[in-house]
Amino acid sequence: MRKRVSTGSPFEETAGYSRAIVAGNWCFVSGTTGYDYASMTMPEDVAAQCRNALATIDRALEEAGFARSDIVRARYVVTDPAFADIVFPVLGAFFAGIRPAATMTVGGLIRPEMKIEIDVTALRG
Numbered sequence: 507m508r509k510r511v512s513t514g515s516p517f518e519e520t521a522g523y524s525r526a527i528v529a530g531n532w533c534f535v536s537g538t539t540g541y542d543y544a545s546m547t548m549p550e551d552v553a554a555q556c557r558n559a560l561a562t563i564d565r566a567l568e569e570a571g572f573a574r575s576d577i578v579r580a581r582y583v584v585t586d587p588a589f590a591d592i593v594f595p596v597l598g599a600f601f602a603g604i605r606p607a608a609t610m611t612v613g614g615l616i617r618p619e620m621k622i623e624i625d626v627t628a629l630r631g
Contacts, residue, residue, distance in 0.1 A: 511570045512563060513543050526566040533572045533628040537583070538562050538619045540623060550620040552584070556593045559624045560600045575604055576628035582610040583623045593622060 512518055512527035518525060526535045540555025541548050543562065549555055549587060564574060580601070584590060601608075606626070615623055 509570065511566050513566065515543050515605055516546075525562070528572075531630040533567060533570045533576070533630070535563050535566050535626045535628070537581075537591045537623045537625040538566075539617075539623050540617065547619075548619045550619075550629060552586075552589045552592050553628075554628050555620070555622050556596045556624070559574050559622060560596070563624065563626055567626075570628075572628045577601070577604055577606045577626045577628050578629045580606045580608040581625050581628040582608070582617065583611065583613050585612070585615055585621050587612050609631070 507528075507530065509528040510524040511528070513525045515525070523536055525538070526533055538559045539548070540552075542557040542563075543557055549558065566575070567574060580597075582593070582597070584591065597608075615621075
């Protein structure tokens with residue numbers, strides 16, 4: 507069984523992807539940036555972008571029938587190495603007690619206002 511989850515973001519339809527896909531006991535959450543999808547605004551601060559991305563991921567997991575504690579893998583892309591030390595406390599608080607396997611890389615994102623992108627994989631059971 508395969509289920510699609512959407513945030514209603516215009517990017518999902520335009521680019522042809524889903525915020526998350528459930529396949530059996532797995533949930534794959536797409537790369538998520540710091541947009542506030544209710545207002546379609548992006549905060550300037552990378553920590554605020556990180557918190558927004560994590561909140562979007564939480565909502566997608568919940569809609570998919572998963573919990574934050576089901577996350578087994580997380581990947582982060584920051585656009586500046588200096589951002590790592592800024593977002594580590596935000597990530598540490600979000601993943602407290604879960605501690606998934608994780609990778610952080612530095613790279614470019616598709617819009618200049620984007621400073622972080624996060625994707626996660628969750629396994630139920």
